[in-house]
Amino acid sequence: MMKQEQFLSVVDRDEAERRFRAALAPLAPVGVEEVMLGATLGRVLAEDVASPVDVPGFDRSNMDGFAVRAEDTFGASEQEPRRLRCLAEAVQMGDLPRGVVEPGCAMAIPTGGVVPRGADAVVMVEHTRLEGGDVLVEKPVAPGRAITWAGTDIAQGEVVLRAFEVLTSRETGVLAAMGRDRVRVFLRPRVAILSTGDEIVPPGAPLGAGKIYDSNQVILADAVREAGGEPVPCGITRDDPAAVRAALLDALAAADMVLLSGGTSKGPGDLNVRVLEETLEAPGILAHGVALKPGKPLCLAASDRKAVVVLPGFPTSAIFTFHEFVAPVIRALAGRAEPGAGGGSGASPATSPARGARERGWSRARLPVAMISEGGRTEYVLVRLTEDDAGRAVAYPIGKGSGSVTAWSQADGYFVIPRGVERLEAGDEVDILPVAGASPRRVDLVVIGSHCMGLDVLLGRLSRRGITSKLIAVGSEGGLAAVRRGECDAAGVHLYDAVTGSYNAPFMGPGLVLARGYGRLQGVVYRAGDARFEGREAAEAVREAAQTPSVMMINRNRGSGTRALYDELLGDARPAGYAVEASSHHAIGAAVAQGRADFGIAIELVARERGLGFLPLREERFDMVIAEARAGRPGVRALLEELGSEEVRRALRARGLRA
Known part of the structure; x- marks a missing residue:
C-alpha cells in the first residue's frame, strides 16, 4: 500500500490570512498604463482627471423654441400674448449665431443650439404661435429658463473623476464629454491558472472512465476577471513532478500571481505542494491546511512576494477559498477597493x-x-x-x-x-x-419540494413567458412543510398514503390547494440482462434481492416520495446500500448504469434514457400544492395556466409522463 502524506499543519483561517498578507505586503497596484478611451470600460483610474474644457462649452438651449429677453414675456397669456419681432436669422446647430436679440425681438433656436447674445431665456415652441413676421408668446419665462450656461455641468479645471474609480459607461461618457481620448489606468494583474491531475480533460474532449472535465480553470479565469485581473490560462499538466515544476516556473515568469488547482489533499497522487517546496523562493509555503469547510486542503505560499496558491480540486472548495483569500489580493493589485470598504484604494487590507x-448591510435570514x-x-x-x-x-x-x-x-x-x-x-x-459580490434576485415564482423533469418542462415554458422562477429541491415532505410555513408559492409532491391508497390529497390541510399535475410510472431499475431481476415481478424481486448479501441497492433521500415506496417494499430489511441516498431519479439511474448499485427505484423515463431494465411498480401522481394565500400572484396564476394547457400536456406525454 502506498503511504499517504498528511497535511503539514492545519491553522486557523485568520492566522492563515495573516501569514499570507504579511508575506505579500505591501499590497499595491502592479503598474500603470495609458489606454485609449474605447478600452477603458471596467478599468481602474490611476490618476485624478480634471476637465480641460467647460462642459457645455457654450450657453446651450434645452428645447426647441425662441431665444428671448425674459422681461419681454412678462404678463403673457393665451388671451393676451406678448408680440415679439421674429428675427430673420435662426440659430443653426454647430454654428455661433451672428445676430443679437434686442429688446422686443426673438430668434428661433433648436435644442442644443448656441444661445445668441442678448437672450437670457428660451420659450418653448408649444407656447408660441407665428403671426406674419411676429412671434406671439403665450406664457412668460423667467431669466435662465431652458438654458444650460457654459461650464454649468463641468467647469474647466474641475476634478471630475478620481484615481481608484472603476470606469463604467457613466464615467467613460464623462471622459468623452471632456474630450479625453485616452487615460491612465492601473495594469490588470496577470494571474496564471494551472490545472493538474491525470484525471482532468478539457471541455469538448472525450470523457473516459474516471475522468472529469476541467471546470475549475474556466470558473477561476472568470472569477479573476470579476476581481479585476487578467487570467493567463496555462492548460492541464499531468501528475508528474518534473512537468508540474516546469509549468510552475513558466507561470511564475509570466504572471503576477499563480493559481494551481488540486494536488493539496493527502493522497498518493497529490504532488503540487511538494513541487512548491522544492521550487519556490523564500518565504515559500505559509500555510498548508486551513480550518475551513469547505476548503481545508488550501495551500498558501509566496515566492519573493509573488502569491502562489494551490486551491482544492473540488469546485465549491476552490471557488470559496478563491473568494476568501485570493480575490482580495487581486483587487489590491488591480487598485480596486474591497466591497463595503467605504472607498479608497484596494491596496488597503481586506476585511474577511x-x-x-451586519456592518456591510447584508441581510439576515x-x-x-x-x-x-x-x-x-x-x-x-x-x-x-x-x-x-x-x-x-x-x-x-x-x-x-x-x-x-x-x-x-x-x-x-x-x-x-x-x-x-x-x-x-x-x-x-x-x-x-x-x-x-452579487445580490440575490427576486423571482416571480418559488417552488420548493420534489424535483421532476416534468417540472422542468413547466418552468421552462414559464421562462419563455418572462416568468422567472426558483426551484429548491428538498423532497416532497420538505416541500409540503415549506408551503405550510408560507415559504414558497408552490410545492411539487408525490406523497403516497397507504391507508387510502392514493397520492397527495390526504396530506392537504387548511390554506392549501391541490393542483392536478401528471402521472409517472415508478419501478425497479436494473442493468438489462441481470437474471436476478429480468422478467420478475418487481416487489418479489426486491424482497429476494434484499436477502441476498451480494446485491447492492441505492436508496433515495429521506423525505422524498420514492423513499416511502422503498420502505414499503423492504419492510424491516436493510440490504447493502440502504444508507446510500441519491437525491434524484437520474442519480439512481447513474448508480445502476455505472455498476455502483444493482437496483434502485426510479421513473420509467430514466430507465429508457439509460438503457436499463425496468420492472413497473405503480403509477404515482406528481401534483402541485399551492398556498391559498398566494394563489392570486402572477407567477402562481401562470403556473396554473400552464398546468391546464393542452400544449403542456402534449409536451409531458412526449417525455414519457402520463398527462
Missing part, C-alpha cells in the same frame, strides 16, 4: 467576508431546518433564499458538498458557522453574505 456582515457543523473549523454554507408570507428571508442550505459544480452557481448567498459552533437550530437567524 466572515466578519462584519431564518433557517428552516437544524444544522450540524463539524467543530474546530469555520464552515461556509451556501444557501437558496426565499421569503415567508411576512416578507422575512428564509435560507435553505444547499447540501451538495464541495465537489458540486452547480452549488456555487445556484446559490443566492452563504452564511458562516464559526469554528466553535456545532449546531444551529431551526428558526435560528444567520447573516447572509453575497456570492462573489
